[in-house]
Amino acid sequence: MFLLWRLAVLLLVVTARPAASYFNLFLTQMEVRKLLGLSNAELFYVKEGVINEYAVKFVVPVPAQLHKLHFTWENLAGRPLPYTMSVDISNPSALSSSLNISQAGDIPLGGLQTWALSLHCGPYDAEIDFTLRINVSLSRKNTTHLEFRRKKICLKDKSYTGPEEVLVAVSGSTSGGQIFYAAIGCACAVIATIFVLVVVYYLRNKKTRRHRDPLQESRGLSSACSMERGAGVGPAQTFLSPETPPPASAASGSSYRRLDDRPSRELHERIQEITVQRCRVRLLSIEMEGTFGRVYRGSYHEEGALSPRDVLVKTAAEHASQSQVALLLREGLALYGLSHPALLPVLGVSIEDRSAPFLLYPHTGYRNMKRFLLRCKLSSEGPPRALTTQEVVEMALQAAKGVQYLHRKRLVHRDLAARNCVVDDDLRVQITDNALARDLFPQDYHCLGDNENRPIKWLAIESLLTKTFTTASDVWAFGVLLWELTTLAQQPYVEVDPFEMASYLRDGYRLAQPINCPDELFAVMAYCWAMSAEERPTFSQLIICLQDFHTQLTRYV
Known part of the structure; x- marks a missing residue:
């Protein structure tokens, strides 16, 4: 699945068709940053009468903490353009909506206008699909139909209870009353901010006195x-x-x-x-x-x-x-x-x-495996330590036996990687839990707009798409761990945007064979990355393959 998030793809899409209504409809830089996590960019759905079909059709998840969607439009026709809009919600008991402009009217002349769709979550956790439909007419026989599909994530502890937002118009004809109320609002915001800062400062000082280093x-x-x-x-x-x-x-x-x-x-x-x-x-x-x-x-x-x-x-x-x-x-x-x-x-x-x-x-001399592998490659204490293929296979065998034991206990690790293993000077390996891994290795985790940091580039295809974790998904991650061992902790898929990983894997692409990695060892990795979970080997089968390859290696030593 090709994703909307990468702005370079969005703005260079050529699959567009002319629109009858001559207007612009886009997300401002601030809205793009809030909704998509991108900065210094605007996202146009309609630009100078051309619809970005790719962007319009993409289903955008709306995070739990975001309760308003802002759109900005601009009339380029030289006269008012009539519009109608409506919102269809799949589960009205879990989500309701309101607009701060009328559902039927005209796109005004005189500059940009920003309006908001407010989303009100119900009293329980849910994921609700909804569609915003906008129809803009240039003439009786010429109407542009736009459909924006969104998926709102509602959490019970983050339900929206705030007041309705007033319409924000960005144009050259702002009335004195609007300026007056905007000034009052800004002054209130400044006072509230100062009050919050004072309270935070007081609580933090109190907390610091109570909790020392x-x-x-x-x-x-x-x-x-x-x-x-x-x-x-x-x-x-x-x-x-x-x-x-x-x-x-x-x-x-x-x-x-x-x-x-x-x-x-x-x-x-x-x-x-x-x-x-x-x-x-x-x-x-x-x-x-x-x-x-x-x-x-x-x-x-x-x-x-x-x-x-x-x-x-x-x-x-x-x-x-x-x-x-x-x-x-x-x-x-x-x-x-x-x-x-x-x-x-x-x-x-x-x-x-x-x-x-x-x-x-x-603590018996073990240290984090990822840091150990990086130190092997970039040692400041002397020449880098090069792991032999035999040592790599021995370390992989230990990790595989540890995961095999977990699976026999009916446990799935869900985050198997070098960062969640430890190793000592004798290359004895132990698998650890993943507590604090997101915090200590933030470069290995990404959020795809769902408020959940996940090890995207270690996940199996089904874990990416449906958050399904099984023993087979651990097998996939073990293949990436084996790749980390042979590359001394290189970042997997470094050239692939996290938002495009699912599409990349579904198209059949996988990690390349590392330099100096034997074909037999790379074949084990490739088996782990089978698209179908049923086609991947079990850890018992992986252990047999690695032991056979280790036996072949020892014959030449």
Whole structure:
């Protein structure tokens, strides 16, 4: 499916037909930026009497946070052009609409005019198709018919309750009354903005005083709870500020319910089972950092242990939203309770009140695989380390066995990639969860207008089109992971726009064979990328193929 989003395609489309009505109809730069995520560009549906058929026919998703669609038109005929417009909604109980201009009238002379279609979501989550129809007449026998199809995403917590918007006219004949009311509106907006900034400043200062830097607190503050119940060792430095009282372990459940209004009972039980005391964790250094999350290297003194153990700590930043925190916990606990040499388990979790939740992982010299591969290619400590084909196959075999174990447990990973694996100096590989992956590797994730960041260039064709995830979609992603291993973490499909990936794959295009990649290994990748999910191999079959190829390689060593 060719997508509307790429402006270069939109404005150079030649499949247009002359229109009888001489007018312009387009989206302004601001509207294009809000709706499509593009900047410094206007999108014309009708330009000087020519209809952009490609743009008009495309179904545009309207994000949940967007409740008004603005259109701008301009009369070029030299006299008023009559128009009629209507809105057809597939589910009127879930969505209603209103226009800030009349449904029948004339496109006025005298410059540009911007009007709005307001969308009012119902009290539940839904995706609603609707069509805006516009008919513009130059004469009784000459009428231009336009249909704009949209898909509105409605979320219950983002339903629209604001007032109707007044018509905005951009022309040279603005009346004094309009200017007066516009000035009043601007003044009110400025006052409201100042008020919001003052409130934010006050809350942020209050929050900063209460939540100090976790790393600083971990290094220098006194313990918030006693370690005497453990092995008799002295007090450890705490993750919390000293004025925060140590909550009981039973407080974990209620704290999580506040983070997510609808937690599953299974996730709730997991959190209760592996909750750790925050004062037993000491943060040492930041390993990776994103916009709303951090990964620390630290130590964890288990109760009864003589000495602490090295750990990795994934935690959300103070400014992370509740949904981001809930996502961190949900994805971080996805592999909880599993035991396999090729899986990185979760040691513990803490969601104590008034502090950032964290997840605890063992740290035994493993590091992120994507960063390891990039370091192999661009090492500043000496000559780049070149992985042999035999080493690549050995690493791929370990990852495949880990995913095979997941599938036997009836679990689908959904985000298999080098960024969600770890590797040590002996090239031992472990698969991890994808908690914080969107934040730490934002270049690997894209939003296609649906408010959801996804690893577009690792997804199978059915996952792109219908968000279907199965064991077969994990096989597809494993083929991309194998390609990452052979290219030392190059970006897949770097020349393809994310919005065009589905069309690109449906036309039969795939990743090219990497340099120095044997035909046998590339054949394994190609099998993973079969268009039909039924035609892709299982991980058991992939393991057999890789083991056979590894055996052939060892004969020549």
